[in-house]
Amino acid sequence: MKNNPFKGIIAYPITPFDKDEQVDIVLYKKLLERLIVAGSHAVAPLGSTGVMPYLTDQEKEAITEATIDQVKGRVPVLVGVSNLTTERTVYHAKFAEKAGANAVMIIPMSYWKLTDDEIVQHYDAVAKQISIPIMAYNNPATGGVDMSPALLKRLLEIPNVTMIKESTGDVQRMHYLRRKLGEDAGFYNGSNPLALAAFAAGANGWCTAAPNLIPKLNLDLYNAIDKNDLQEAQKVFYKQLNLLKFIVNKGLPRAIKAGLELQGIEGGFLRSPLKPLTESEVAEFKLILAELE
Amino acid sequence: MKNNPFKGIIAYPITPFDKDEQVDIVLYKKLLERLIVAGSHAVAPLGSTGVMPYLTDQEKEAITEATIDQVKGRVPVLVGVSNLTTERTVYHAKFAEKAGANAVMIIPMSYWKLTDDEIVQHYDAVAKQISIPIMAYNNPATGGVDMSPALLKRLLEIPNVTMIKESTGDVQRMHYLRRKLGEDAGFYNGSNPLALAAFAAGANGWCTAAPNLIPKLNLDLYNAIDKNDLQEAQKVFYKQLNLLKFIVNKGLPRAIKAGLELQGIEGGFLRSPLKPLTESEVAEFKLILAELE
Amino acid sequence: MKNNPFKGIIAYPITPFDKDEQVDIVLYKKLLERLIVAGSHAVAPLGSTGVMPYLTDQEKEAITEATIDQVKGRVPVLVGVSNLTTERTVYHAKFAEKAGANAVMIIPMSYWKLTDDEIVQHYDAVAKQISIPIMAYNNPATGGVDMSPALLKRLLEIPNVTMIKESTGDVQRMHYLRRKLGEDAGFYNGSNPLALAAFAAGANGWCTAAPNLIPKLNLDLYNAIDKNDLQEAQKVFYKQLNLLKFIVNKGLPRAIKAGLELQGIEGGFLRSPLKPLTESEVAEFKLILAELE
Amino acid sequence: MKNNPFKGIIAYPITPFDKDEQVDIVLYKKLLERLIVAGSHAVAPLGSTGVMPYLTDQEKEAITEATIDQVKGRVPVLVGVSNLTTERTVYHAKFAEKAGANAVMIIPMSYWKLTDDEIVQHYDAVAKQISIPIMAYNNPATGGVDMSPALLKRLLEIPNVTMIKESTGDVQRMHYLRRKLGEDAGFYNGSNPLALAAFAAGANGWCTAAPNLIPKLNLDLYNAIDKNDLQEAQKVFYKQLNLLKFIVNKGLPRAIKAGLELQGIEGGFLRSPLKPLTESEVAEFKLILAELE
Structure with missing residues (x-):
């Protein structure tokens, strides 16, 4: 097996903003700490959940450093460094390595189909x-x-490309x-509603924002x-399925923020054009969370 | 639970033809018997595998009667009775019941989208x-x-609609x-490459033509x-996956006939416009079967 | 140019049924006559509009003969002879030729993807x-x-395959x-909402059920x-577009029957499982027809 | 009609880079000038063709200013100002207005589906x-x-949203x-292979990168x-269709650069990850261009 530091539940923090839509690092660290103490096997800042594409270079660097600082080696850290241009992707990957990340995640963002x-x-x-x-x-x-x-x-022929995260939702x-890929590469599922099917198919781990809300159920499934x-x-899977589908359908940053607030936890603000869930969406979410208690 | 006589491996026989493209009942019975003695939990004549839509009314009746006659109550029988018109569907459903079928399967065939x-x-x-x-x-x-x-x-509100077979391939x-549907209705998977995912999701059974070729592997999965x-x-699933994908991609009647012949078993002829696999397809299939030994 | 007897508006009659869902040949001839006297350049019985797949062999033969008998050579006749099996397609094609059809239309109907x-x-x-x-x-x-x-x-390399009808809706x-295909083959549009785009692209004709309801507008477009x-x-196209979209969306046999009745013309009954438009659909259709007056 | 300064052929310049992948403003101005003198009715910098999403804020500003400076009011200028965040979109729109643009184009870029x-x-x-x-x-x-x-x-209810550009390719x-929308709003086609169908449907203009290579044919179609x-x-349309399809299929920035060079005009470099057409693609393009002579 190639070098592959992850297995189990890889938790994705949101990036919270203050009321002026500026990144709120203090709140970010609090939310990240919740993921760690809940037992997540790894954390992954600057993913889709962390609205990475909506951040400036400086903001991405601040989040990367804050993560390493907060985690203090307790779990491995996977930092998202994707960018439309190759030059910027290299830049952020080098920054992440230097800051202490255990691995980087790269999606080939494309405006023009590559x-x-x-x-x-x-x-x-x-x-x-x-x-x-x-x-x-x-x-x-x-x-x-x-x-x-x-x-x-x-891609896996490139020596340090050692893991694949798959989110097409196609079993x-x-x-x-x-x-x-056999045992030569780690294979991770990024589609929440397919968590059970992916593990049944042999996935090494589940990349998910759900531990922000239901870490125990996520870990129970893996266990x-x-x-x-x-x-x-x-x-255990059917118990959490409604929530998994809801957060995917509504968009993870919007849904996680709303879910945190329904659980009495501060979720911060969103950056425009992203807007909070509507009242009726929040009401629907409340029912889904109530079912879990 | 509503009345639901099926679970496990529901095996689909092909309908073989003679060289003049007429239904070969003698060969049909032989192929059906193989499915039963191999341990299939049920058999399902006149499915897609049995090229039901390509048969005349008289041929469908002959297959139905031959099946009941051969099975002799050893396993439950599920007869396909789908037809474009309601009148013909009723006709074949009544015929199947009178002949001794345990249940009928109906797909809403549609030329005009219903x-x-x-x-x-x-x-x-x-x-x-x-x-x-x-x-x-x-x-x-x-x-x-x-x-x-x-x-x-x-549909499940209709009292004797008690089972759903799902073949969209969408987990x-x-x-x-x-x-x-909970425990009120039986839910069956008809997508061969999703056999594992469907059982993981809680399917009661697997409707499949694969037992014509690899009954032991199919039963091992269920067990x-x-x-x-x-x-x-x-x-066990990954062992048989290549074969499952191959027979689906090539079309079940064509692929099963070819597979039988590769195993030294007479598979009969196809009815035009369906044609045998090409030589290169047969060669590919041979390799897939060889892997299983 | 290969032998190609059609151009302009090729009108598709419906196949009307009596209250017992039996084909009503007398009414069929009346409805066909309307298409001819309205100026259609050709007629095409036993198309999708004529619910050909829902008819028995005998019914198809009766419709073919009734058409030739009614048309009396005034316009060319294109008879649909498609069937799942090759044997039945040959049978109906030979029947149509013998009865006096000018050409046959064949769609490769497929249950198993050919x-x-x-x-x-x-x-x-x-x-x-x-x-x-x-x-x-x-x-x-x-x-x-x-x-x-x-x-x-x-297909066009086969000598008497001389025309293509295209209904994917893809310009x-x-x-x-x-x-x-150049000038070697006739190219006909079968997608009603694309009538203008297809003529702009150089289509030789338009295969359509719309002349049952709005023959003048259809001919005006061609002219x-x-x-x-x-x-x-x-x-002229934008004037009729709403009607074209409506009849396609509701299914041609159902929509044409309803439209005829809204125009005070007997449309007969449908064969199950096809059912008449709902009341609200009829009300919507009435408004669309009213816009045209 | 709402305020709508465009009709006809709206030409999209590429953004050329030097060998260090930095924006080459001098070459940009030359290429832009070619579009103007060829008779384009308007120009549109910072579109997809101009790889706007791959540029820094400073580079976008430089292109905007260079365009206004070069055009000198000869034709209207439509500047692309789309951005993932609302804040940046506002910023670039204000910059474009101040610089002298006649209108701005905005696509709702989305990472999270809005x-x-x-x-x-x-x-x-x-x-x-x-x-x-x-x-x-x-x-x-x-x-x-x-x-x-x-x-x-x-969107058109917002007073200064006065135009729609549609590129789904759906007639x-x-x-x-x-x-x-009637006459209240301008409607522009952005799908090159649908140029004829769109004009037949009533489009006011055609947004296209093709005038970089075949301005006369583009204008002939409009005329x-x-x-x-x-x-x-x-x-005229069928004459240019192969080229239109080729440049769309290969990606406009890559294809236009290659086409310019085949015509003996300097096209500059691309910014990674975008790479030049392969040799076989260039050879194919050469044949397509040769057909036009």
């Missing part, structure tokens, strides 16, 4: 400049490009990854799988 | 004329209409069925699930 | 048995298979047909194009 | 801060969100815009439409 060769060169350019492992992330819904299994295989894609108890896993 | 009301009235018209249970089958790829979860729920649809042994189920 | 080779052999088997021209019809929404431009080109497909008057064509 | 309300508030926030007109741009392929016709209608969407000569428009 060719396979352009994507390979993009990853390769970054990989050459850092020594920590890279998780290649496939999510056509946010990144705009769907990396084929064949392309993912090419057959996961089968392919497990079959073709049931780890104990080879499918019946328990099924039971 | 409205939800038209589909409900179609099932209702059939249900009123028979007393055996009905399995409603959702498969947009062959039937031309995708029944929403809400529609499936309406989330299966989650919905298991959640919303592992039944013993709550996910690790074994995963191992 | 390979390109299977489709070519299917058309070839029919073409060898008749001497009148064949229109190959591409409509994935009803036929279940989407014939690629490359496949259509292969770029039409561009391809016009470019690649404006024929006079190279795009501004007039645009004006 | 709700309709979020999109309306985003446009409204910008509209309130500027007095020049706004063209709302719908292009799910690059922007990540597909604005429904109903949403576009809501029926264009019909809707022309019908529902034929303007003279109500559909036959001439069809002829």
